[in-house]
Amino acid sequence: MKKSTIWLLAGIMIIAFIGLLFLQVKYIQITMDSRDEQFEQSVKRSLYQVSRNLEFDQTLQYIEEDIIESEKQYTQYNRPQQSSSKSSVSRRRERWTSTNPDGSELTIDYDISTESIDSTEEPQHGVFISPGHGINTISKTSYELQQAFSKRYLHEKALQDEVILKIMYRASTKPIEERVDFRKLNSYIRSELLNNAGLSVPYSFQVVNQNNRVVYSTPGYPKENYTKKKEKAVYTQILFPNDPPARLNYLRVYFPTKGEYVFSELSFAIPSMIFTIILLLTFTFTIITLFRQKRLSEMKNDFINNMTHELKTPVSTISLAAQMLKDASITKSPDVFKHVTGVINDETKRLSFQVEKVLQMSLFDKQRATLKMKEKDANDLVVSVANTHDLKVQKYGGHLDIDLQAEESTVRIDEMHFTNVLFNLLDNALKYRKEDVPLRLVMKTWNDSGRLFISIEDNGVGIRKEYVKKIFERFYRIPTGNVHDVKGFGLGLAYVYKIVNDHKGTIRAESELGKGTKFIISLPLITQN
Numbered sequence: 001m002k003k004s005t006i007w008l009l010a011g012i013m014i015i016a017f018i019g020l021l022f023l024q025v026k027y028i029q030i031t032m033d034s035r036d037e038q039f040e041q042s043v044k045r046s047l048y049q050v051s052r053n054l055e056f057d058q059t060l061q062y063i064e065e066d067i068i069e070s071e072k073q074y075t076q077y078n079r080p081q082q083s084s085s086k087s088s089v090s091r092r093r094e095r096w097t098s099t100n101p102d103g104s105e106l107t108i109d110y111d112i113s114t115e116s117i118d119s120t121e122e123p124q125h126g127v128f129i130s131p132g133h134g135i136n137t138i139s140k141t142s143y144e145l146q147q148a149f150s151k152r153y154l155h156e157k158a159l160q161d162e163v164i165l166k167i168m169y170r171a172s173t174k175p176i177e178e179r180v181d182f183r184k185l186n187s188y189i190r191s192e193l194l195n196n197a198g199l200s201v202p203y204s205f206q207v208v209n210q211n212n213r214v215v216y217s218t219p220g221y222p223k224e225n226y227t228k229k230k231e232k233a234v235y236t237q238i239l240f241p242n243d244p245p246a247r248l249n250y251l252r253v254y255f256p257t258k259g260e261y262v263f264s265e266l267s268f269a270i271p272s273m274i275f276t277i278i279l280l281l282t283f284t285f286t287i288i289t290l291f292r293q294k295r296l297s298e299m300k301n302d303f304i305n306n307m308t309h310e311l312k313t314p315v316s317t318i319s320l321a322a323q324m325l326k327d328a329s330i331t332k333s334p335d336v337f338k339h340v341t342g343v344i345n346d347e348t349k350r351l352s353f354q355v356e357k358v359l360q361m362s363l364f365d366k367q368r369a370t371l372k373m374k375e376k377d378a379n380d381l382v383v384s385v386a387n388t389h390d391l392k393v394q395k396y397g398g399h400l401d402i403d404l405q406a407e408e409s410t411v412r413i414d415e416m417h418f419t420n421v422l423f424n425l426l427d428n429a430l431k432y433r434k435e436d437v438p439l440r441l442v443m444k445t446w447n448d449s450g451r452l453f454i455s456i457e458d459n460g461v462g463i464r465k466e467y468v469k470k471i472f473e474r475f476y477r478i479p480t481g482n483v484h485d486v487k488g489f490g491l492g493l494a495y496v497y498k499i500v501n502d503h504k505g506t507i508r509a510e511s512e513l514g515k516g517t518k519f520i521i522s523l524p525l526i527t528q529n
């Protein structure tokens with residue numbers, strides 16, 4: 001697959017995901033808004049009904065009181081007037097006083113009239129019209145019934161008038177705590193929320209009087225200066241909305257679980273979001289893997305080209321030498337013979353070294369290396385590797401120093417593989433040396449935070465910062481690596497990395513282009529008890 005195709009795929013998928021996420025979020029938002037609105041409507045409707053119920057209760061209470069009072073008056077006024085007259089109107093004068101917010105007093109005098117009608121007289125302005133006298137006994141009885149009914153009607157009307165006046169002028173002056181039974185109010189709220197709106201959610205409430213003082217509050221009601229979130233969960237309803245505006249009382253109801261209620265129907269949104277995120281992650285991982293595979297296949301191609309060249313050269317040299325030995329026309333003096341066999345020997349070594357390198361990697365491709373771990377002194381190992389390499393370094397006019405600072409140096413290692421690791425690093429230092437500067441190599445050991453460190457430092461060509469992280473990858477070769485016509489497969493450091501890791505160690509490189517490279521290996525120490 002072409003790189004551009006992978007990028008195109010990635011672009012399309014990213015746009016699709018962003019679109020999907022946007023739609024999901026939008027849908028959740030809209031659903032939450034409508035749920036919130038629905039909740040608000042239901043609560044407002046219920047609280048309005050609660051306030052109506054309180055008004056009915058108050059009216060009923062006044063009617064009851066008044067009936068008792070009027071009945072008393074009725075019997076009082078009715079008896080003495082029976083002999084003298086027909087209909088009479090009893091008048092009472094009442095005074096309504098209220099204190100204004102500025103402290104001044106407002107007084108209103110008003111008359112309450114109760115009309116009582118004598119049943120023996122014909123009413124002048126009755127509700128029903130007289131059918132005339134003595135037509136027959138049935139119509140007389142009917143007429144009397146009408147009279148009684150009319151009398152009751154007027155009586156009730158007068159009662160109502162009085163009650164209305166009382167409610168208008170007396171009730172609103174009373175403190176709210178005397179007008180409302182808070183336990184009853186609580187039960188009204190509960191039943192209205194349940195019956196009117198089908199809401200059975202926890203709530204707490206408070207009643208605030210005309211002076212903005214809290215008169216009653218249930219335990220869970222939030223304290224003043226509550227947060228915006230809490231503020232949104234508080235609903236206010238005016239109690240007795242027909243009271244004078246300066247004397248209004250308020251009921252405030254707080255729903256602590258409003259957020260959960262609004263979100264409850266959206267519980268599906270969370271798994272759907274999780275699935276989308278999982279999809280996004282899987283997709284990102286797939287794209288990254290695609291790119292990795294692409295690079296790996298490119299590197300493998302380079303490797304095959306490289307390997308073909310590296311293997312072909314010794315093979316063709318050996319076959320040439322063999323032909324020379326076979327050719328009868330060539331005089332095989334001892335010198336020639338020695339030279340040819342020497343060439344064959346060198347090339348065979350080179351060939352086996354190349355094959356060995358490829359095998360090393362393929363052997364460790366999947367499974368963990370089978371290491372033969374032994375306790376070893378790292379300082380000793382460094383000395384022996386340095387001795388072996390010293391000659392080679394000197395051949396190139398270089399110098400190899402060792403600096404053994406590690407006091408604790410016993411580690412568990414596979415000697416063969418770990419020696420290979422150090423060889424590989426020293427080989428690289430030779431391969432990537434600067435032609436014009438004498439090679440200087442330093443091998444150092446030291447202890448730090450319970451671990452052993454080994455470093456190999458050179459003054460070679462160095463590595464660009466952006467490549468340093470990649471050099472431990474398989475088949476990776478720095479593009480400028482070929483400037484010095486240095487051949488390789490890009491496997492040496494991958495092998496080093498794998499072996500060090502299998503020893504529960506770490507390796508990192510510090511390098512600066514043109515100045516040199518330092519490889520630092522750290523290994524766990526064996527604590528000797």
Ligand code: ADP
Pocket residue numbers: 428429431432458460461462463471476477478480481487488489490491492493494516517
């Ligand atoms: P190879 O040497 O076969 O190319 P390696 O895995 O040993 O593969 O190294 C990978 C790359 O790291 C090399 O191509 C080289 O450019 C760079 N490199 C390794 N060691 C050094 C070093 N000591 N100095 C500079 N560059 C190095």
